[in-house]
Amino acid sequence: MSVLNRMNVSAEELKSIIVEILNEREVEGSEVIADHMVEAELRGHSSHGVQRLIPLVKGVELGTISRRLQYDVLKKERGSMWIDGKHSVGIVLWNQLIQHEFDEPSSVIAVKNASHIGFLGYYTDKLATRGYVGIMFGNAEPAVVLPGTSRKLLSTTPLSIGIPHAPPIVLDMALSSTSRGKILEAQRKGEPIPEGWAVDSEGKPTTDPELALRGGILPIGGIRGFYLMLVLEILTSFISGSAMGPNVKGVLNTENPPNKGEILIVINPFYFASYTEQIDEIRKLLGMEFPGEHGLQLKARRLTEGIPIDAQLWSTLVKMKEKIPFFI
Numbered sequence: 001m002s003v004l005n006r007m008n009v010s011a012e013e014l015k016s017i018i019v020e021i022l023n024e025r026e027v028e029g030s031e032v033i034a035d036h037m038v039e040a041e042l043r044g045h046s047s048h049g050v051q052r053l054i055p056l057v058k059g060v061e062l063g064t065i066s067r068r069l070q071y072d073v074l075k076k077e078r079g080s081m082w083i084d085g086k087h088s089v090g091i092v093l094w095n096q097l098i099q100h101e102f103d104e105p106s107s108v109i110a111v112k113n114a115s116h117i118g119f120l121g122y123y124t125d126k127l128a129t130r131g132y133v134g135i136m137f138g139n140a141e142p143a144v145v146l147p148g149t150s151r152k153l154l155s156t157t158p159l160s161i162g163i164p165h166a167p168p169i170v171l172d173m174a175l176s177s178t179s180r181g182k183i184l185e186a187q188r189k190g191e192p193i194p195e196g197w198a199v200d201s202e203g204k205p206t207t208d209p210e211l212a213l214r215g216g217i218l219p220i221g222g223i224r225g226f227y228l229m230l231v232l233e234i235l236t237s238f239i240s241g242s243a244m245g246p247n248v249k250g251v252l253n254t255e256n257p258p259n260k261g262e263i264l265i266v267i268n269p270f271y272f273a274s275y276t277e278q279i280d281e282i283r284k285l286l287g288m289e290f291p292g293e294h295g296l297q298l299k300a301r302r303l304t305e306g307i308p309i310d311a312q313l314w315s316t317l318v319k320m321k322e323k324i325p326f327f328i
Contacts, residue, residue, distance in 0.1 A: 005189075007314060008306030014038050018053060021320045025060050028068045029092030036091045036118045041307045043295030045172070047181025048119040051188075051313060056089065056115065057320055059254030065115045069093060079107035079266075082240070085114025087250075087257045094262070098123050102132055105271040110240040112261040116140070116251050121172030123264065124162030125292065128170060133269060134162040138262030139236045139244065140251040143180045145216035147223050150203035152216040153245055155260075156180060157229040162292075164269060165279055170292030175229045176217045180252065183209045183217070189310050236261045 015034040022030035033056075040049035059065030066087045075082040079102055085093050094117050097109055117123075117138070124134035140155035156174040163169040177197045186193050187209035198212035199205055206212050219225035237244035242261025250258035283290065319325070 005311045006308050007311060009309050009314070010306050011038050011042060011303060014041065014050060014307055014309070017317050017321055018050065021053065021057065021317065024321070024323065025057065026067050027060055027089065029089060029095070032095045033089060033091050036095070036122055038307070039122060039299075040119050041309075042299040042302050043119075043121075044298045045119045045121070045295070047179045047185055050309070050317070051181065051185060052116055052118065053320070054316065055252050055254045059115060059250070059258075062255060064250060064254050064257045065089060069096070071111075071114075079104040081109050083109065083111045085111050085258075088114055090114035090117035090258070090262075093117075094123055094264075097264075098126055098134075102266045102268055105268055107266045107268075108239070109264040109266070110261065112240040112242040113257070113259055114262070115254070115258045117262060119172055120158050120160035120262075121162070121170045121292065121295075124160045124172070125168055125170045127266060128162035128164045128168030131164050131269065132162075133164065133267035134160070135265040135267075136160045136262065137232050137236060139233050139242060139248055139260050140180075141248050141253065141260075142246050143217050144176045144219055144226070144229060145199060145203070147218065147226060148203065150199055150201050150215050154219075154226070154229050154233050155248065156217060157232050159232070163279075164274075165276065165290075167296055168292060169279070169290045170295075172291070175225060175232070176219055178217060180213075180217065183212050184252075187213065188312055236263055239263055 015038050018034035018037055019030045022033060037050045060067055069088050069092050070086050071088055071093055072084045073081055074084055093114050120136045124136055127134035137159045142152040142154055143156055144154045145151055146153055156176040156179050158174050160172040183193055192207040193209050193212060195207055198215060198217050200211040200215040219229055233244055236242060240261030240263060243259040248260050249256035251260055
């Protein structure tokens with residue numbers, strides 16, 4: 001994509017237009033949603049950044065996603081909760097849930113039926129900053145194929161682990177070769193995707209994002225990666241009561257209400273070793289960045305230089321702000 005088709009936008013300008021778009025539609029928690037999406041852009045998670053506003057707004061306008069935060073606590077016991085998100089905006093719901101004090105040695109929060117919650121590292125980073133270990137995973141619409149086929153069976157299985165440190169150690173990754181959002185981004189920009197990311201509808205490797213979206217994404221590590229994803233997807237459904245596999249709907253295609261799930265495990269290190277000396281030793285031994293540090297460095301640069309946004313996406317945001325029918 002040529003530089004002429006890109007522009008840099010300040011974090012505040014990007015937040016402002018997101019808030020305006022959401023306020024026009026009376027969506028509760030517009031500031032929280034904008035902060036999350038801009039943070040994703042600042043840290044290099046553009047696949048889960050402002051482009052996710054498009055299916056969110058579509059869902060709100062169709063009535064498949066609730067404008068107001070509403071949820072039911074189905075069970076609550078000693079800091080652990082099972083929650084029905086009742087089609088609320090997932091970012092707003094989870095931002096509220098992680099504000100709790102986690103006084104038990106470990107706590108589990110399971111949520112079903114909330115809309116897309118953005119990038120999981122947002123939550124585990126905030127928990128790690130407060131001194132908690134966070135382990136978070138969930139499911140979404142099927143996008144990943146069983147190796148050797150073109151059958152989309154599993155979600156990209158996002159996983160994040162946050163560990164208190166200075167700065168916090170935050171792993172945030174999909175267990176697929178990439179996220180579906182990155183393929184959508186490449187499609188919008190007219191760019192090829194790397195080899196090894198995806199297959200077409202016949203199960204053949206492809207670098208064409210259009211063909212990849214018709215086919216599916218490959219898991220990391222071949223069949224072993226697929227089994228790891230399968231077990232985490234089963235665990236998500238088993239604990240949260242969410243749909244699973246091909247039955248999951250309403251994440252990117254928001255014509256349907258969301259029926260996915262997420263699990264957050266919070267560990268309070270006060271009850272355990274909190275052993276940081278080994279962390280410092282392994283950093284010296286490796287001589288490399290820990291997970292999460294590159295995103296912080298990128299954020300520092302983008303707060304000064306601006307956030308790169310492609311022209312088509314910015315045009316769509318402007319249309320959404322002005323309530324002009326938009327297509328992307």
